Structure formats: C-alpha cells, structure tokens
Amino acid sequence: MSKEIKIALVEDDENLRFLVAERLQSEGYKVLEANNGDDAEKIILNEQPDIVLLDWMLPGKQGSDVCTAIREKGFDKLVIMMTAKAQDVDKIEAYNFGVSDYITKPFNMDVLVAMIDNKIKFQLNSDKAEAYRFANMEHHPNTHLLLKDGKKVELTILENRILLYFLKNRNKVINREELMMEVWGYNADVNTRTLDMHIVRLRKKIEDNPDSPQYLQTVRGIGYKFVYE
Template identity: 35%
Template sequence: MNKIKVLLAEDEESLGMIVKESLESRNFMVLHAKNGEEAFTIFDNEKPDILVLDVMMPIKDGFTLAKEIRIKNKDIPIIFLTAKSQTSDVLEGFNNGGNDYLKKPFSMEELIVRIKSLLNRIEIKPNLEKIQIGNYFFDYTKQTLTFLEYTQQLTHRESQLLYHLFEKKNSILDRSFILNKLWGNDDFFNARSMDVFISKLRKKLKKDTNIKIINSRGFGYKLIC
C-alpha cells in the first residue's frame, strides 16, 4: 500500500521535526518545508496527497500559499496550523481555500484524525461544467457564478457549498452532514463559519429574486430555485 504523502510547511524547526517524525512513525511520508516559497516548490514537484500549512511563515505565509496552490489544484485537502483563534482569522483560512484548521498546541492524534477524515471524503466531481440555478449559470470547475454578462468569482468553499445546495435543491440540506463533509465536524464554531458562507451566497444570488436560501432552524438549509 502506498504511503500517504503529506506536505508539512512549518518554520518552527523543533515543532516541524516533531510532527514529521510522529507522522513518519505512523507510516506517512512527510515532505517538510520551512517557508511558504519552499513549500510551493515541493508541492509543484512532488504532488502530495494533503497539505498541512502553518499560517505564520517567513517569505510567504500560509494563506498566500494556499491561494496560489488553489489556482493550480482546487481539490487537494488543506489543513491550517494556527495560533490564532479569532473567528475572522479562521474564516480567512476557509476563504483562502482551507478545508480544516487546527489550533496550536495540538495533539498528534488529533492531526492524524483530521488528515484521515479529509482524505476519506468523497470529492465532488460534477458531470456538468455549467449548472443553471434560476437565471444564473454556475461553473463548479472555474468557480464562477454568471448572471447575464456579470460574472462573480467564488471561493473553493463557496463553490463546494453551492454545489451541495444545488444537489438538494428544493429540499433540506442537512446541517450536520454538510458541516462534517466540508468543515470536518459540526461544532459551534464551524456552524458559525457556515452561516457566514450562506450569507455570502445569498448576496451573490440576489439578482434573481426567485432564488432563495432558506434556513430551516435546527435542520439545515434549502435552496429554492
């Protein structure tokens, strides 16, 4: 069986070595970069299965690195390691293409659970490049939403969430299901994050008054179109 290839970008040398050795002892292959620029080069050359990125790094920070990686690969799972705990900081991570975050200090067991959880998820592979939602055209591959001549760019997370809402259009998309699938767990903090993303999608879909995203409190959301 091939080992899972993890790209770890962590500039704190002692922590980086601890994480690297701990993962390798559990049969992972670890590629360790000490700054964002080095990490991008390794990503480009080695094609890892998952990225574990420290947010605060020299030369290129984790958020900038994730944005650049998302241009080349929209689907590779990204976990951010961060000492920051403010809602705005974590939301910035999700906006830049992150799939999960882990606050420092963390246990190796928790990191491994997050890695396996992300890799075990079934990736969205829509058959249609363009999907009609009311009078909008949604291109999941390009992450765009077009109304007449007006095109908006979506983030990776917005695209994933909109696709799942469309799959269940006119029915309730279960809140716990989508939180576990896209955010990794359904805790209160992630639920707050999802509410913010729902609000963003509502604004981006407001040009068609027949489209609504309804909150079914305690159950989930429904895309009506």
C-alpha cells in the same frame, strides 16, 4: 492504504513539525518537510503531494504567497492552512490564493489525522479534483472556486465549507448544530446567529433572488436544505 499518500508539511516551528510528521508517518503517510516558503514551493511543485499542510505565518514567504504561487503553477490538490487564530480565518479571503480548508492551532493530533483521512478517502473516490455542478454554477472546493455563468464568484473559507457540505447532502434537511459542527469543528465557540449570517452571505452569491432562495432554503425550527435535483 493501497497507494502511498504524500503530505507536504510546511511549518517553521521545529517541535510542532517533528510531532506532526512523526504522527502522520505512524499513520502510514509519506511526509515531506519544509520550514520556509521558498523550499516549500520547490518541494510541492517537484513532488506533487496529495495534501499540503501549510502554516499561515512563515519566515520569508508567507503561507498565502506560497499557496498563490503553487496554484498559479497548476497545483490543484488540497491545501490545508494551519492558522494560529481562529478569528482571523473568516477574514482570510481564501479565494485570493486558493486554500481548500484550515485547521486552527493548537490542534488535537487526532482531529488533524481524522481530517486528513477523511479528505484522502474522498479524493480517492473521485480521482480528479472534485467539481460540483448545479444550475448555472460550478463549485471547485479544492481550489476554492465558484463559477456562476462562467464568472468567478469570491467565497471565504467558511462559505466554501458550507457550500461543499450542502452539495454533498443535496435535498437533505440539515440541522444547524450538524452544520456548525461540520464547518467550525469540535471546540468552536460559535452561535447560530453567526451561522445564519454566513448563510445570508452565501445566498447573495448563489441565489438570483436571495430573499426568496431557490437552492439554499430555510427549514423552520430545524435548519436548512439545499434543493437541487
């Protein structure tokens, strides 16, 4: 890698922190470590890492509080939340504190590394924090913000992921399996009904008339297509 990429790893489980740090260092990343929220906040604001890997459950200050605090102080890089229970993720209203993405514990190290590599590649290709504009809307996936006519629209982590995938693949037909794999990951036990429910909720937020969607269109028998020139 041409420039040194810094990752802040915030995890109070010492064994897990050691394993993750060791693996990331072997991949050529510079790792900054913290085991509680207060230290994490100081390190992140002083060092401005490219990615923050943040445990959801921390002693003292929770992961969500750390994320809120650094976002309020202008940190706009990626924050990946490490959560223990997959089912809670959808309830986490990520927009309240600006999580970019999440990974569920226990995770496979290869999956974590692939996820980080992928995000870093993406970030290096777009120097500033990425934003997507379409119609009267603007999506800032890193900080989890959707603006519609300049007003903030609240997205969950999964809605944020779905919308981002569609925006990266405009005007392409995307089948449901591909979308589920992308949004929930490899081992997800998720069915198409769950996906369709998220699509319905997302349509309510972006479409003027959700019942006859202009952007997020259904392709019968296959999946969906995000239509926007």
